[in-house]
Amino acid sequence: MKVLCFWYATEEEKNYIKNAMPPGTEVVAPKGSYFSRFDCAYADVKDLLSDADAIIAFSVPPGALEKAEKLKVFSWLHSGVDDLRQMGVLRLFMERGVKCANVRGANAIAVAEQAMMFIFALAKKTVFKDDAIRHKRTLFPLYADEYRSTMLDGRTLGLVGVGEIGGRIAKYAKGFDMRVVGVRRNKGQAVEHVDEVYGLDDLHQVLRQSDYVVLAAPNTPETHQFFGRAELEAMKPSAFLVNIARGMLIQEKALYEALTSGRLRGFGSDCWWNYPFGTAFPAGGGGSRLGIHRLPNVVGSDDQSANADDVLVRLIEWGTQNILEFVNRKPLSREVRLDLGY
Template identity: 35%
Template sequence: MKILLVGEAANHRNQLANWLEIPCEILTVPFPADGDVSFAALADTVDVVVSLRIPHLAQPARQFRLLQVPGAGLDGINFTSLPETAWVCNVFEHEIPIAEYVLMAMIHWATGFDAMRQAFSFDNWATAYRQRIPHQEIAGKTLGLLGLGHIGKAIAKRARAFGMRIVAVQRSSVDLEGPTDAVLPLDRLHEMLQQSDFLVIACPLTEETRGIIGKAELEAMPNSSVLINVSRAEIVQERPLYDALLARRIAGAYLDVWYRYPIGENPNAKPSSMHFDRLPNVVCTPHSSAWTDGIFERRYRFIAGNITRLHNGKPLENVVRMPNRERLSR
């Protein structure tokens, strides 16, 4: 088996090699596939491509058998550039650190931790002690979840342990296993927004969800509510979010995902057209909520397993697109 690791995936060659159970040749190209004219030719020399992004190609790749996306999101994949005979699979494992990030953000906001720390004074201890300001608790607060997939359920499970009330919105309003108080269909989004102390964006970016949170949705939220985005920036409209935060129509935000990234033809891109980082009620982080040492071990163990299954003719896991069977039979 011949494997091509593209872009960030190239950094994990050794982790993949450690988990592989079959002899493989691993090639690495430490640039993103975006815009690289040689990508199709290179991809046609291997059996498996591991990449978060596949650009639009004038001539689609023809040969490789599996595109293994080393993450959950598929919005960076141009499916028309793939061989019709290729399987496409993704991998999760990011729900654990993302859920921890969300709980950290909610506790950080409710406790006013930064102000609490700044209020401490060794030299003026008596004053600091006597002038303590009561802070909030997240117990009893309502968590609104836009999306109840792997990430949403992991967040809900942990939030339940802190005594939060949980209301989710997803396309299907059925949730037989998740620890939620209510699951609403998408057409009742505003009902969920109106009662959310914290709103967490946890759904995938699709044509249906792109820009689904705009001016009207932000105005439906309580003025005291906090938005936390750990999915894709484009789910929330950029300018309305900035204006709502600037005017304090919502209390604050934790933003870990961005509207532009320094990849492909724009290596010096800014994260947004507006300076969210200059707003005192916004915490900005560089798409780091899932960037832990544990996630890469878990993901590349899974990827190695899928490559082994492909080699042995066994069913693949986390299949998001099956091959065109008519092409396979030719």
């Protein structure tokens, strides 16, 4: 069996995968110069594709998978597979009968902690007050609306998406005595640390009662830009919105208008919009064409929630487990539903 790494794997990483596999397994990775070792160039991998039985990947060079004619199983080292769907990879796998698994949950702790960081930064006006002390500005008078922070204790957190990440956020929120309500596809299934579970049709009911709303849902055809003007108008003007999932869940213009008109108190995000060809991109990479990332009531980072201790090791461990399950003819515990796209 041949396992191909779609990144410039170190010898230590290749040996880890090889030692986990049955004897005789070959593990290969591209070689060459790179800017990021997790971005795989087609030129460096093209000669390794034809006889690969399994691929474990951080990224996919365009056109590469079409050349992997012996491919039987693909292990994606991310939770979301919307990039694969947009590239036509999931459709290709359906046509060829290739199994696909992801590592959902591997970065759940890190991403949930990032979500809580955003909640605290917005509630406690962290960036604003840090800037004030750096420039020796006194925030006076005390308890004025523009200076007073908000509380978590006794407030309601609305979670849109209660999977691995959402469940972890709920656990953390209960530690601050928050009431937690969740929205998920299967509203009949109780979730630990979530006080009430609602279905997608009840989203506005959840938004109306929430002081903080966190988006932790996958980007699927059903959720793509589902959060627009109607959803923002359903929220309390005093509420905060946090997106820890995918930028394309939210309609950009509607969010900008809500943040600049006082309709929404604040926004925190680690994920931003992807723009189609021919559309103006924000300068410097991640962010918003409309400058949402520069608004005073916004805090953000650019795809940094999983950039934390322990995460890389766990991604490779879980990605290797996916292939090992396939080799041992066991059900893939993190198999991707190719028809649903997650």
